[in-house]
Amino acid sequence: MFELSDPARLTAGAVILSAITVASGGWFLTRVVRGLAPATEFQKSFFRAGHAHAGVLIILGLICLLLTEATTLTGLWSWLSRVGVLASAILMPAGFFLSALGAGRTRPNRLIGLLWVGAGFLVAGLTTTGVGLLTA
Template identity: 35%
Template sequence: MEPTKVLPIIAIASLVTVEFGGHALLRFITTDRDKLGEFRERFFRAGHAHAGVLLLLSLVYLLYLPRAGFSDGLEWLAGGVLLAGVLAQSGGFFLHLAVGEQSARSSGTMLTRAGGLLLAAALIILAVGLAGGA
């Protein structure tokens, strides 16, 4: 199958997990707020929001990817880097929620930064392809 047919399916299916996360966050806020605490609630919100916004960005990205004129292999690579970046950036917030401490770096903050680099790389790849194909 073509990458621009498979990768959007993955992104859309992943949005279901974001919806579940929104439900879980609402439940924590309305019933178990004291259990979660302000620090963890902040990172839960950040991970949830980044996941939703970045998955929507990925759908737009994947609409433009065929216009870059890349081979299927490069489309798989670019789309894979993008989706890995989405998972790493938003997942890093959740990892920090689980293992991090307030005002301290953790493996979660490192993962979030790595996700940002992957997202930047994917966006640059697409921009270069679109500029060359224009």
């Protein structure tokens, strides 16, 4: 039987519960697509991208969390491997959604920077997990 460390178990439990927010985001997206929440074409595309990234990155983040258990990583490297992709699952969708907020918006605002910070966490988390697995 595979047993998770306490940090991995607690993180996974919190992430699974937080995935409920992706479901509520999906409900919002159906309102946008049906015209019940006004949005420009730019906003619709960013809202779709934010929702898609949230779902996919949560799954990928949980996989990295589990795979970290098979590494010998410690300290900062272990933390980055466990939560790097999960941090991107928050930051990247936030960049899409928050940079598109505002009536009639047709271009992202400065909060688009969250997308790039999230991309940095994504690359760092994937790299650390991959190297950790290859060197274990």
